[in-house]
Amino acid sequence: MKPIKLTATVSLILLFMNLSAAQAQPSANISYNVSFPEAQAHYAEIEMHITGLKQNTLDLKMPVWTPGSYLVREFAKNIEAFSANINGQIVASPKINKNTWRVNTKGKAAVTIKYRVYANENSVRTSYLDVSHAFLSTSGIFIYPANMLHSPSTITIVPYKDWSKVSTSLEMVNNNPFVRHSPNFDILFDSPIEVGNQDIFGFDVNGVKYEVCMYGGGNYDKERLKKDMHAIIEQEAAVFGENPNKHYTFIVHNHLRGGGGIEHLSSTVLGASRDNYASEKGYQGFLGLVAHEHFHLWNVKRLRPIVLGPFDYDNENYTTNLWIAEGFTEYYQEIAVRRTNLYPPENYLDQIANEFNILENLPGKNVQTVAESSFDAWIKGYRPNENSNNTTISYYTKGAIIGMMLDLEIINSSNQKYHLDDVMKYMYNTYYKTKKRGYTDAEFKKGFEMFAGKKLDDFYKKYINGLDPVDYNKYLGYAGYKINDELADNNDAALGITTGTTAAKKVIVTGVTRGTAGYIDGINVNDEITAIDGNPITDAANLIAGKKPGDKIQVTVSRDGQNITLPVTLLKSNRVKYKIVSLDSPTPQQLAVRKKWLSL
Template sequence: MKPFKHIITFLLIIFFMNLSVSEAQTTANISYTVSFPEAQAHYADIEMHISGLKQNTLDLKMPVWTPGSYLVREFAKNIDSFSADAGGKTVPSPKINKNTWRIATKGVATVNIKYRVYANEISVRTSYIDISHGFLSTSGIFIYPANMLHQPSTIHIKPYKDWAKVSTSLEMVNNDPFTRVSPNYDILFDSPIEVGNQDVFGFDASGVKYEVCMYGGGNYDKERLKKDLHSIVEQETAIYGENPNKHYVFIVHNHLRGGGGLEHLSSTVLGASRDAYGTEKGYQNFLGLAAHEHFHLWNVKRLRPIVLGPFDYDTENYTTNLWIAEGFTEYYQEIAVRRTNLYPPENYLDVLVGEFNILENLPGKNVQTVAESSFDAWIKAYRPNENSNNTTISYYNKGAIIGMMLDLEIINSSNGKYSLDNVMRYMYTEYYKTKKRGYTDAEFKQGFEKFAGKKLDDFYKKYINGLTPVDYNKYLGYAGYKINDELADNNDPALGVTTAATANKKLIVTSVARGTSAYIDGINVNDELAAIDDAPVTDAATLLNGKKAGDKIKVGVIRDGLPFTLEVTLLKNARVKYKIVPVDNATAQQLLVRKKWLSLQ
């Protein structure tokens, strides 16, 4: 062991070394130029310019994931033709791990880096480029200097051919739409960029300028969208008491069949079906999606679990609270639409009971808690397999149901004085605005208890960290509702499999539900269902014609090219189909809770 005074000297040396590195980093100037010389082949060419360097080596990194989508996607896999030069001379830039390139910069103040990104994956989370447009999901486009996430950068876009518009929440430089600036990399990676000839329109709401950018056409009505999105923005802003943006962008990709959304700090990317706006169901679904992602500008992007920012872009960022971050957002997406009075309360109840039916028909509800579902999102939620329904649930789905339960609990226990809205505003003010940090699981629990007026240890034990079946009638009962199972008297049998027909009309098992006839008696995924009681199988619809629960049947399967005969005892179809109905003779207290919950006049 070294003498104490030597340790102090060593620590001081390290301190000043770190200080000098930090000072060097703060003087660096970073800019990018993005061009599309081979848009037809799905490529973006990136030139990165860094000046003001004062270090011996420079590590450049590509994020492995994008915030809001909890899966390591390895964006570096799309990079090729990486090179660096200084003063016109090539500088070695070896790749030292899966997402890092190292450049020797001793005595070098300025380097230029060139690389290409292949962008051919259509989703709200990934970049896509063709001759019609370029969508840049920025965490998969821009490499960054290690330890310089705080650095600002400038992005100059050279459009392909006749592309004339840029839609992004990044601010313009000198009113040039093709030159944008980002104050740091967290904001850059949270600001997707759409380039092309998208249809752009807007509206003002809650003191904020909103831009809607539509790519891909569609049968949407601009004026109706502006009016209805305005109403949703106003309703969601009212929950938190402020809208923290100056400018917000909805980037909408309309495809033949589209879906999904990804939230960002001051924008969102939505996937939609271009012809679905013409039906009330399709239009309501779109409004719900827009409401969901917009609600995230508070919940997740600012009010967040403590581990979700500052981000580590090299690896997974684990939290047990996605049931709040995503589940509550799913709950509020429909509540916000309900509060606009665009649709009657019955529409909302139909959507809500759909959440019940999804959860209750998943065998995984008896295996995975909602906290575990949140934590394991990185390895399970985005990597489902044929057994996932048997072992997992969705933190979106069960989180939305828990949001309803806690909302009704708070409204009832406070006699209508408080609701879940009060919890969300309190947590936003306390942690994002005042403490300027994320929350812990225990802190959000305290927020619930503050407005429920009671301890929620038992609730957490049962529903957050446990597998207790949801008592729907208890919580709906607060508002004078109950559930009926429309399949309760159905005695139809079920094998418990899902199937897919091949081109030559073979019926192949794609999943087997836990606890069903097929699961118990050994029918496997990838089995071909060939015969039932020696009668050839023709299609899934007639599989069990004439059979009833309790029957013993012989199922002929072909497995790996070999025939098997399995004896199967048919069980009753255990699926439920709930419907929410009012109770008879609701009390004054129940009507008070109902009015508060559903925003009834």
């Protein structure tokens, strides 16, 4: 979050508010006390004080989703013991819909609201607390007065027992770390709070103060992290020409097995595995996560699709542009680490080839466009089922690939004068800084075309709104590379299923890939495979060992308590495993594009 007194904060608030609407809204003084008397049972207790009321009725609302995670999570489900008190008397506060309570305040200027929040969902996007710490994902903690999203608030944290630290991007009040201020609710809901005894260290990057807060321990090397995170942050800021923050907070939750992250305006929450920092693969993965979520402070938190702010906290906020907001961020997380020279170019090429493999091995690439994937994030992206691979793609993965394609197109078409960075900086300056609003799909397309020096109608028709196969060799060829399929010469037979083994050694089908032998011949998800060709099965490994494409087998399954034998004709595996390799004799032009692309 921007410091309260800085003029830049004004533009930040303008971004998230419609001033004419805000001026029409009533003003009030709002404060919260947050305490944890039953931390062992995962409860936070909230006391909300509102003064300066002038309306007859006060509606109090809990957001149904959190920005950055496109799923209606119904945070009101965790609220209990809601009560309203006016002048020392409990007053009626009926719930009028799933996330709204109504209080009759006619003639009353002040009201006190109390409620409890059950916080036991351990993820980067939801609140969790126990006796060791509290993570407050603020959109699921703080109820707000309807039509007062513009109102400032003060949050006082009452720590549990020996908790001594608070980590958040919200500003302190009178240098008290347990008292924080938010200029409005958009910023409050974009500023998670960590309370406990987390390990905190920091560093400065060109005048911006960074704080890293580690909960859960781990084998991390603070000095190495400081140096490498500093390098990544510098590379990302260089894309946009500035860092709009004065301070930024990384909240890192280290678990036995952890992952994921969620972006915020001036902070991020990361999930990590506490013992993975010592391996190069694990460490590079963590740096990629840092690079991804930190890049979001520009891409999506400020440079954003037009519908993503001001937010509607009651309903889904639809956009077809998550392939830019998330997919390009995925692309830049990889290219930013490449630019630091922490790892050789081959590491980056392997990462982008892995994106190819993920996309190409999904039958859903022939069903769902990347624009549709963005729009349907609310109903499909965060709600995968056993058939999702057959019908959907990830806007992260295909968006990252499109980012690479457009970067190479722009570099090649402009004779190395421009690259994707120039588009991102132009769009940031034009829409966030100058117009103070989000962009439309058509406006971003014009930005690409400006620096590519050509119309991209055909590109959009094929790859954004269409299902054309990606021409990897065309775009990689600009830089003197091509793809090799390391599985091209294999003649392996495949059933086309994924399985899991229960404690009782039952082999259960968990997925069936469209177009494969198992799909065509009727193997179902949740079937228990009991025998193949009459031979009992107790291990999922090597179900079809020694078989070849065209062989016919008898697969016996238990389905709903009945044994069924299915004749299956094995097919050749259609999986690909691409690797990016250099052309034998790249031209000077190709080498120049390569140098620009990979910062060689």
